Amino acid sequence: MKWSLKESSLPNTDNVVIAPPEGKLGVLIPGMGAVATTFIAGVEAVKRGLGQPIGSLTQLATIRLGKRTEGRTPLVKDFVPLASLEDLVCGGWDIFPDTAYEAAVNAQVLEKTLLDQLKEPLRAIQPMKGVFAPEYVRRLNGTYIKQAPTKMDLSEMLVDDIRQFQKSSGVARTVMVWCGSTEVHHKPAEVHQSLAAFERGLADNDPNIAPSQIYAYASLKCGIPFANGAPNLTTDVPALLEMARDRQVPICGKDFKTGQTFMKTMVAPGLKSRMLGCRGWYSTNILGNRDGEVLDDPEAFKTKEETKLSVLDHILQPQLYPMLYQDLYHVVRINYYPPRGDAKEGWDNIDIFGWLGYPMQIKINFLCRDSILAAPIVLDLALFMDLAQRAGMKGIQEWLSFYFKAPMTAPGLYPEHDIFIQLMKLKNTLRWMRGEDLITHLGLEYYD
Numbered sequence: 001m002k003w004s005l006k007e008s009s010l011p012n013t014d015n016v017v018i019a020p021p022e023g024k025l026g027v028l029i030p031g032m033g034a035v036a037t038t039f040i041a042g043v044e045a046v047k048r049g050l051g052q053p054i055g056s057l058t059q060l061a062t063i064r065l066g067k068r069t070e071g072r073t074p075l076v077k078d079f080v081p082l083a084s085l086e087d088l089v090c091g092g093w094d095i096f097p098d099t100a101y102e103a104a105v106n107a108q109v110l111e112k113t114l115l116d117q118l119k120e121p122l123r124a125i126q127p128m129k130g131v132f133a134p135e136y137v138r139r140l141n142g143t144y145i146k147q148a149p150t151k152m153d154l155s156e157m158l159v160d161d162i163r164q165f166q167k168s169s170g171v172a173r174t175v176m177v178w179c180g181s182t183e184v185h186h187k188p189a190e191v192h193q194s195l196a197a198f199e200r201g202l203a204d205n206d207p208n209i210a211p212s213q214i215y216a217y218a219s220l221k222c223g224i225p226f227a228n229g230a231p232n233l234t235t236d237v238p239a240l241l242e243m244a245r246d247r248q249v250p251i252c253g254k255d256f257k258t259g260q261t262f263m264k265t266m267v268a269p270g271l272k273s274r275m276l277g278c279r280g281w282y283s284t285n286i287l288g289n290r291d292g293e294v295l296d297d298p299e300a301f302k303t304k305e306e307t308k309l310s311v312l313d314h315i316l317q318p319q320l321y322p323m324l325y326q327d328l329y330h331v332v333r334i335n336y337y338p339p340r341g342d343a344k345e346g347w348d349n350i351d352i353f354g355w356l357g358y359p360m361q362i363k364i365n366f367l368c369r370d371s372i373l374a375a376p377i378v379l380d381l382a383l384f385m386d387l388a389q390r391a392g393m394k395g396i397q398e399w400l401s402f403y404f405k406a407p408m409t410a411p412g413l414y415p416e417h418d419i420f421i422q423l424m425k426l427k428n429t430l431r432w433m434r435g436e437d438l439i440t441h442l443g444l445e446y447y448d
């Protein structure tokens with residue numbers, strides 16, 4: 001469906017000017033594995049009427065405007081001008097040469113009978129050779145890799161790939177969503193402190209520059225918004241933040257919020273809202289896909305653990321509620337267990353306490369499908385990042401925190417993890433863009 005906003009139903013006081021989503025939107029994905037191919041196949045399936053975009057806020061959610069008595073509740077996609085699914089063109093890179101069809105079959109997320117109906121468009125997507133460094137992802141031996149003397153040369157090869165993709169596909173705009181593997185734990189170094197230092201580091205092959213950062217640099221250099229679906233450091237360093245701001249490009253991350261953390265950020269705000277205490281939260285998972293294999297490396301898991309652990313502290317605020325949360329013992333484990341493939345299973349044991357300190361327990365057993373939960377997030381991020389760019393928004397897009405385990409924020413600002421606050425932030429940003437009143441949920445006006 002084309003952009004079909006009824007102009008007459010809109011106020012003319014928009015806070016930003018949003019360019020219309022004319023032409024095709026390119027979605028470039030470094031890492032064409034389980035998540036990426038489930039997203040691409042899903043879009044093709046929806047386009048052909050073979051499935052519904054369940055889990056996608058841009059496709060299904062509505063947004064209330066004005067007072068509850070006004071009855072104005074358009075679909076999000078009718079309220080802000082988003083690219084339509086028909087206009088998406090996907091491409092990407094991997095360190096293995098499999099087409100999107102082969103990669104989707106190997107990932108074993110979607111049924112072969114469905115994939116066979118989508119063979120033609122999926123086979124047409126052949127990844128471009130990846131930029132890879134085995135010291136950053138130690139469990140994979142990539143065979144389909146760019147070679148060049150320096151990291152700067154590699155970034156230029158990525159820029160050429162991007163230009164080539166834009167030319168051959170005829171897209172009018174492009175976004176990039178990182179769906180590649182989790183890199184080993186990596187802290188900001190000297191080379192990340194400014195763009196000048198970073199560019200020197202690219203030319204000097206500084207070992208502290210990770211492959212994901214070379215992709216992000218190429219993306220920003222081309223003025224392409226970059227969303228980070230992994231917990232990797234990537235754009236969370238002064239050099240790339242500076243580049244995003246200076247070049248007026250939106251960025252967001254990190255780490256898609258899917259299975260267990262999604263549950264955690266729903267349950268923890270509920271416990272806190274009733275001032276119930278929490279002594280311990282033990283989370284464990286079994287997972288058997290390639291992501292699970294990469295995370296079996298303790299250094300890669302450390303990157304993931306950091307984003308997973310930070311969530312509870314920020315939601316429960318033990319510094320404000322020491323009686324309830326000061327000594328909370330929080331453990332997160334991921335166990336690689338190949339028989340499960342993508343069908344992850346997560347267990348949470350939550351030791352809570354109530355009135356007079358009496359203990360209680362909550363058990364959550366979530367039999368989820370990782371990539372089924374992640375695919376609609378890729379779609380929403382691609383569409384919203386494109387919207388942000390057309391609206392002239394630049395740098396960190398905190399309003400997209402809703403989609404991430406470790407939302408990026410301005411330096412010094414703590415991230416908002418509570419999923420309900422995140423949703424309100426997202427919808428209020430859309431209202432703000434279109435000059436609508438923000439919804440405060442105060443409600444006193446109904447009783448005047």
Ligand SMILES: NC(=O)c1ccc[n+]([C@@H]2O[C@H](COP(=O)([O-])OP(=O)(O)OC[C@H]3O[C@@H](n4cnc5c(N)ncnc54)[C@H](O)[C@@H]3O)[C@@H](O)[C@H]2O)c1
Nearest residue numbers: 031033034035094130179180181182230256258290291370
């Ligand atoms: N599935 C989820 O629910 C979920 C949730 C949060 C985050 N993630 C993250 O999303 C990413 C993708 O997950 P997945 O399940 O699709 O994993 P996957 O292993 O199936 O896919 C990752 C792909 O990236 C490729 N790759 C690795 N390094 C690369 C590089 N430098 N350049 C190009 N390609 C590269 C791999 O070959 C692989 O095909 C992972 O980092 C994962 O941690 C996934």
